[in-house]
Amino acid sequence: MADLVARPDRAASSARARTLAELHRQCREDYASTAPLRHRGQYDTSARACPATFPTDPTPCRGPVSVTVLDAHNHGADGCEYHAARLLAHLKGGRVYALPTAPDGAAIRVFQAAGGERR
Template sequence: MDQDPVPQPAGRCTAAHIEDPTPCQGPHDAVTILDGTGNAATGCEHHGARMLASIDGARIEPGSVVGAATRAFAAAQTIRPFCWYEDSPRTEPSQLSHAENARPV
C-alpha cells in the first residue's frame, strides 16, 4: 500500500491488488486494512481478506458492513499471501497461510 495507490479499474475496491483477477464481493467500504506504517485501504470483504493475508503486520478495522472485519480476518488466516500467484510451488513459511504455518509438524 503506497501513499499514492495505483488507480483501480472502475468497479474495483482499493484493497484489490491490481493483478488479482477476482471481482469485488459486496460494498467497497466493508473493511479497512492498515499496514504497519499506517497506510490504509478500504475494500470489499473479499479483497480485504486477501490483502490482510498478504501484508505482514497488517490489521483490519470495521467498515460499513457489520461483521465483515471479523469474517475477513477469519478468512485471511486460511489464505496464502498473494494467492493469485498460485502457479508456483509454495514451500517457505512466508508463502503459506497462517493456518498452514500453525499446523503441528
C-alpha cells in the first residue's frame, strides 16, 4: 500500500501527496512572511470602518477585525469579514488569512463571499 502521508522525517511516496505537502509548506512560509502585516488589536472597530475598507465605501464594519487580505505582492490589510470579502473580490491573486483571534471559519467565509462579488 502506498504511503500517501507526507511527514517531516520522510517524503510521501505518491506525487499527489508530495504536491500537497509542498503546497502546505508554501502556505506556512507565506503566512510566516506576512507576520509583520498582522497587528492584532490595533484597530478600533467602533470607528466608521476597518483598514480593508475602500475609501469610497461608507458602510460600517459588520463585526470585529478578524482576517488579513493580501494581494499578489504581499501588500495587505486587516479587516472585518464584510470589508475583507469586498476587498478580496477586487484583487487578482489575493489571499485571505484568519487572525489568531478570529472565529472559526472566518477566512473560508470571506473567500466564499468574495467569490460571489468577483468583478
